Amino acid sequence: ARVFIQYKKPPSRRGQSESGDEEALIMEGPVAVLRNPCHHLGDVLVLEAVDIPALRHLENVVVFPARGPRPHPNETSGGDLDGDQFLCINDPELVPKCSSFEAMDYSSPEPEIVDKVQMTDVHKFFVKYIANNNLGRWPLV
Numbered sequence: 110a111r112v113f114i115q116y117k118k119p120p121s122r123r124g125q126s127e128s129g130d131e132e133a134l135i136m137e138g139p140v141a142v143l144r145n146p147c148h149h150l151g152d153v154l155v156l157e158a159v160d161i162p163a164l165r166h167l168e169n170v171v172v173f174p175a176r177g178p179r180p181h182p183n184e185t186s187g188g189d190l191d192g193d194q195f196l197c198i199n200d201p202e203l204v205p206k207c208s209s210f211e212a213m214d215y216s217s218p219e220p221e222i223v224d225k226v227q228m229t230d231v232h233k234f235f236v237k238y239i240a241n242n243n244l245g246r247w248p249l250v
Contacts, residue, residue, distance in 0.1 A: 110181065112156045113164045113172040114140065114197050133168060135160050141198040141205060142171065144185040151210040152186045158199065171195050179212070187215030 114136040136158040143153045164172055173181040182188040185195065198204055223230055 110154075110156050110174060110177065111159045112140065112142065112174070112181070113161045113167075114158050114170070115165065115167060116169050116197075133165075135165070136197060136199045138199060139201070139204045141196075141203065142181070142185065143196050144182070144188045144193055145196065146186055148186055149210070149213040151184070151208075151212040153205065153208065153210075154181055154184060154212075155205050155208040156181070158197075171197060183215060184212035187213075 115133055116136075118132040118134055137160055138158060140156055140158045141153055142156055147153065161172075164170075180189075182190055182193060182195075188195075
């Protein structure tokens with residue numbers, strides 16, 4: 110799959126580039142794209158970054174394809190496009206040669222419907238949330 114990635118080069122210690130503007134860079138070639146937290150090996154996408162001249166007016170963005178069986182942002186830790194920040198790596202030594210792991214299914218279970226919320230429902234929800242909270246834990250492979 111193809112993706113467009115353009116970002117502004119961080120200013121040097123002296124400030125901006127010689128022209129006075131931050132330099133915009135476009136990634137091209139194989140890239141690894143992931144989102145924090147990365148819970149599963151399938152959360153790392155290996156995509157082909159391409160230059161699309163019609164998108165050059167966009168800055169500091171990752172433009173994913175709009176068509177496909179599943180949105181790429183959702184394949185990366187169940188992400189969406191509500192302000193998520195993605196890590197894009199184009200160093201050949203760090204990009205996997207191929208994506209050999211299927212993305213995890215992050216679809217939500219059906220919500221439990223109750224007629225009237227009782228304190229016992231709140232207690233059960235809180236205990237279940239604490240027991241299943243894995244944010245910040247290192248995955249073991």
